[in-house]
Amino acid sequence: MFIAGALVSVRMVGSMISDVFLAQTIAARERKKHGIAATEFAIGVCLLVALAAAATGVVPLIGLAFVATFFLIGLIDEIQSLMYTDLLGDQFQSRSRMIMHYLQLGIGGLGAIGLALMVHEITKENPPFSRHSTVIAVSVTFFVLSGLSILAMSEAARQTEKKDNTRPAPKRKFSENFTDIIAMFDQPWFRRYMIMRLPLVVVSLAVPFFALIAAEAHHASAKGLTAMIISSASGYLVSAPLWQLVNMKSHRAVMVAGNLMVALTGAALLSVHFLGFDHDVHLHAVALFVVTVAVTGISSARKLYFLDVAPKEQRVKGAAAIKSICRIAAVILSAGLAGVAHMHEVAWAIVFIVIVSLFAAAACYRVVVPKGKEAVQT
Numbered sequence: 001m002f003i004a005g006a007l008v009s010v011r012m013v014g015s016m017i018s019d020v021f022l023a024q025t026i027a028a029r030e031r032k033k034h035g036i037a038a039t040e041f042a043i044g045v046c047l048l049v050a051l052a053a054a055a056t057g058v059v060p061l062i063g064l065a066f067v068a069t070f071f072l073i074g075l076i077d078e079i080q081s082l083m084y085t086d087l088l089g090d091q092f093q094s095r096s097r098m099i100m101h102y103l104q105l106g107i108g109g110l111g112a113i114g115l116a117l118m119v120h121e122i123t124k125e126n127p128p129f130s131r132h133s134t135v136i137a138v139s140v141t142f143f144v145l146s147g148l149s150i151l152a153m154s155e156a157a158r159q160t161e162k163k164d165n166t167r168p169a170p171k172r173k174f175s176e177n178f179t180d181i182i183a184m185f186d187q188p189w190f191r192r193y194m195i196m197r198l199p200l201v202v203v204s205l206a207v208p209f210f211a212l213i214a215a216e217a218h219h220a221s222a223k224g225l226t227a228m229i230i231s232s233a234s235g236y237l238v239s240a241p242l243w244q245l246v247n248m249k250s251h252r253a254v255m256v257a258g259n260l261m262v263a264l265t266g267a268a269l270l271s272v273h274f275l276g277f278d279h280d281v282h283l284h285a286v287a288l289f290v291v292t293v294a295v296t297g298i299s300s301a302r303k304l305y306f307l308d309v310a311p312k313e314q315r316v317k318g319a320a321a322i323k324s325i326c327r328i329a330a331v332i333l334s335a336g337l338a339g340v341a342h343m344h345e346v347a348w349a350i351v352f353i354v355i356v357s358l359f360a361a362a363a364c365y366r367v368v369v370p371k372g373k374e375a376v377q378t
Helices: 002-028 033-056 059-091 094-123 128-152 159-164 176-186 188-204 206-218 224-247 251-274 281-309 312-343 346-367
Strands: none
Touching (some): 033 059, 033 128, 094 128, 176 312, 188 206, 188 251, 188 312, 188 346, 206 251, 206 281, 206 312, 206 346, 224 281, 281 312
């Protein structure tokens, strides 16, 4: 149970290393699509390694393999995220990026539901490990297909930047990776944003810890994994049209509503848990669906709000600083909550998430201004 919860922290460590030490190198890379495709293939390999280790049945080896693969997935996934963001910024206009984002949420969620149902029907008579292995094998297949699809797109190199940079950039000192982050706290907009952003770190942990309590209750169920995948995918599917509509009017409304959804859902799940009525897999599936919708909306709204309030000349440094600080906080908090889940039970970790979600709703309401007033505030 401790390792399962700590895997969130392990992945965060890998992502944080990419943010702090690799961002400059990634930004200097002219072409991104080959690197993105390579990361897709690499994540698929990580999943296969974890599956092979699980097949051995040796518990210490399984624990070590999962820690190593989750660390690498966090590292690789953040490299991919940085390159993908830069690629979209260079190759697509703002409206096109928005359309692509919501199409990915909608179509991707619908496709995941269909695949999960199909795999469930084909393998429902098999033992648990066989069913889970099949799901992972399908995932690896689509990582490969994604990488091949990215390679097929056309990418225009940034020739103008290449002409300007005739001299090689000087090497950065190791300490500069950290002093740039500390210096951002001198900016008033950055301090205001962090007051709102830090509580959202805890709220983002709702999805993995809600999934963890479901896994604890239904690890032997033939429908458990399928139900969790479908509920999570449905959350992304519903998030696309729902939050796009609300985001057009107010970022604050999305974040406040999302935090309240997490708090209320967690409170309801805790109530039935302590009363002993939480053995139905559909209850956890509905809870995971709601928090997936909520966390997805919060994530989209805070990113859009950041673009509204961050000055253009400080946007890149501010984003790197925020992600680094929040990942450090996430590592510490998720490790602590994993320890609570190990020593007591997962429900107490969810109690903490519910309390912080209420505080986050209040912080977002006070800090985030309605759309159209950001320029006045900054």
